[in-house]
Amino acid sequence: MxxxxxxxxxxxxxxxxxxxxxxxxxxxxxxxxxxxxxxxxxxxxxxxxxxxxxxxxxxxxxxxxxxxxxxxxxxxxxxxxxxxxxxxSDKFLQHQITLIREKDRHFGRSDQGKGKKVLIEFVSANPTGPLHIGHGRWAVIGDDIAALLSATGFAVEREYYVNDIGTQVEKLEESVRARAESREVPEGGYGGAYISEVAEKLLDRIGRSNFREILLSHMLNDHKRVLEKLKVNFDNYYRESSLHGSGKVKAALEEIKAKGLTFEEDGALWFKSQELGDDKNRVLVRKGGETTYFAADIAYHLDKFRRGFDRLINVWGTDHHGYVPRLRAALKALGLPVEHFEIIIGQLVALFRGAEPVRMSKRTGEMITLEEVIEEIGPDATRFFLTMVSANSHLEFDLELAKQAAPSNPVYYVQYAHARISSIFREGVERGVGIERSADLSLLIHPAERELVRKLIDLPDEILSAAQAREPHRMVIYAKELAAIFHNFYHKCRVLSEDEKLTAARLQLVDATRIVLRNVLELLSVTAPERM
RNA sequence: GGGCCCGUAGCUCAGUUGGAUAGAGCAACAGAUUUCUAAUCUGUCGGUCGGAGGUUCGAAUCCUCUCGGGCCCGCCA
The missing domain is CATH 3.30.1360.70 (Arginyl tRNA synthetase N-terminal domain)
Structure with a gap:
């Protein structure tokens, strides 16, 4: 429009x-x-x-x-x-109702992306412990951005990078083994209650030579399982270890070396990232000869581009923001198109029950896991609340509010609009009134009707701008506004009435509203219920 | 000490990339249903946009400084 x-x-x-x-x-x-x-x-x-x-x-x-x-x-x-x-003009607006109903599930979608390939990497949590609400936020934001890009004509792949090697993984294994043998976990190891649980579950396999792999699969599957509850699914799980196995890390390092952008000091190999915008130089190969996480990550991003993606998007937690300049520096060093590499930094989530903050400290082990939140308030409320606020704002997440079946809860407010529409159609069936093939839409002249159609036609623009800005929270705002306008219409304009022609016209309007609400909720992976 | 994010109504947040008299929801208060779901609707109250300068015809938005909060600053990932 x-x-x-x-x-x-x-x-x-x-x-x-x-x-x-x-x-x-x-x-x-x-x-x-x-x-x-x-x-x-x-x-x-x-x-x-x-x-x-x-x-x-x-x-x-x-x-x-x-x-x-x-x-x-x-x-x-x-x-x-x-x-x-x-x-x-009213006539133009009225005609849009027909167009929306014709496009149905496609209404709102566009082909702006022209099939360009985009890779979006998100969550990529260490397999060393349970996911927390912050992971949930990055997961939802990433998944929503992917959905927005799909809806605007990009060929999107969702990817999860698995940090399956390195110090953290070793510590995980040591900690689990220690617990399995009823020893104290080693210095710097993981001490949470979940370690004992894992140890217990895997006890019979702890003697196997591939125990580490068993352990990693277990942790990763756990993450997958929780994310599936949130309807977040990945196309690829890309393992860090595969980069080493295939020699891609070495190859990437050679490329940087060949550009003269490395030097040796204290027995380590350094990358001159400072020359490319970082605030200090970074180690690629440690004193002992092991490559760093950073070195593998360089190879990973090189590989992403080599796999033919036009654009890369990463969603990271704010705790990783300091990592941005060095990775950008590395892409520059390799002559990769940095301007096609975006990093979205998601701020943290603070959980509350009413006014009471919920502690989520890893140290005390009293952390509320993402899974517990989903179990408590359900996937719809979890997704909706995690998307509600702009990614670069801190999110205050009130579990009490999210759980309430009350008008103050925005999820219910939006879903209720959809349920109400379904209810109108159910009641229509009871009365033998259904949607006619054609109706005189020029009868829709009430201000509340006009306002509703006016809002419906914004969907394509809203999706487009939310996709371009990578800001899924705008879709939540749109959904809330649309629901409000619908509820207002519902009170002012009776749909099923004695006036058959007006009823026929309003049923079409309401059907178009149903389509738009459903399309938005679907985009956000929140259900559009027919009854509540 | 340095970097990133945030600061807008009592609370939680929007604010379309510099435009009109800054908007929602919640809370509070006052109302609305012989009716398709009251999990709803209508109205009222509520603002020196943290502060000070600057750029501009025009600033919540851009620049500088400053105050407050969060996160980060490893040859961990």
Whole structure:
């Protein structure tokens, strides 16, 4: 919709001011008292044109109106402040109901991505302990971004990088073995209660030569199992060890060496990351000859690009933000397109029960796991709450609120709108009233009806901008707003009534609403219930 | 000490990449159902956008400084 209007505006500008070069036309959604859409283009054009702003604005508005051959607009107002406000015609809006119902599941989707390949890596938690609510947040954000990109025409793969080698894994194994033999866990090992549980479960296999692999599979499967409860599924689990086995780490290091970007000091091999924007140089090969995690990660990201992805997106927790410059430095060193490598940093989650903070310290072992949260409040509320807030804001997650079947709980509020619609159709069936093939949509002239259709048609723009910004929380906001507008409509406009024609028209509107609500919830992997 | 994120209504947060008189939800208060689900709706109350400078026709948004909170600063991953 925005693109259509922008095109109309651009065409009109070229017509009146052929000599002017102008920036992309921005179409915004103003407060409803101004109109359905607006543009500030006259404000931005005025300095170049030397004319008076009101005159330019008015000229442009008049031309736009003339050029609107599709009769989208009923009004196009120039304001004194330099805006041009658009009002869509009722006829145009009413027709959108039909289009939405025709597109059904496809409504909102687009092909902007043109099938470009995107790899999104997220969670990638160490297999050394249970997932916590923070992991849940990165998981949901990553999964939602992937869904948004799919919906906008990208070929997306979800990947989980498994840190299956190195010091942490060794410590894990030592800790489990110690517990299995009723010894104290070694210094710097893992001491949580889950270690004992794992030890107990794997006790009969602890003597096997491949015990470490058994242990790793166990931990990884546990993560998979929990993530599946959240409806997060990965296309690939990429093992760090495979990079070593295939010689990819060595090869990557050779490439960096060949560029003269390494040096030796204290028996270690260093990467001159400082020359490429990092605040210090980093070790690639340790004194003892072992490569670092960083070295493997370089090889991993090189491999991602070599696998043919146009764009890489990583979702990391804020505790890894300091790692960003060195990895970017490494990609630069290898001549990879850093501008196609994005890292989304997700801030932490603070859990509450009402006003009481829930402690989640690893040390005390009293950590609430992600699985416990899902069990307590359910996958829908978990996903919804974890998506609700922008990734770079801290999230205060109130378990009490998320659990409540009350209007103050936004998940229920949105789902209830969908259930209500389903209920209307159920009641319609009882009364022998169903959706007709055609209806006179011009009967939909109530302000609440207009407002509802007006909101429905935003879905494609909302998905597109949320995808481009990698900000799934916008979809939650949209869902809440749409639900609010629907509930308002529901109170003001009775759907099933004596008036058969109006009933037929409203059923179509309500059906379109159902489609949009369901599509949004589906995008967020939250269920759209028919009854509550 | 340095880096990243945050600071907007009593609380939790939006704010479309610099535009109009800064918006929601919750809480509080006052109302609404002979009706398709009251898990709902309507209205009222509520703001020096942490603070100070600066850039601009225009700043919550950009720059500098400053205060407060979170996270990080390893030859761990």
């Amino acid at each position: 925005k693109a259509k209007l922008a095109e109309l505006v651009s065409r009109s500008i070229r017509e009146i001011y052929p000599q002017v070069t102008f920036p992309d036309v921005q179409i915004s959604i103003p407060q409803s008292r101004y109109g359905d859409f607006a543009t500030n283009i006259a404000l931005r054009l005025a300095p170049q044109l030397e004319g008076e702003l009101p005159k330019i604005t008015q000229e442009l508005a008049a031309t736009i109106m003339q050029n609107d051959e599709g009769r989208m607009l009923i009004d196009c107002q120039a304001t004194r402040t330099g805006f041009i406000n658009f009002k869509l």
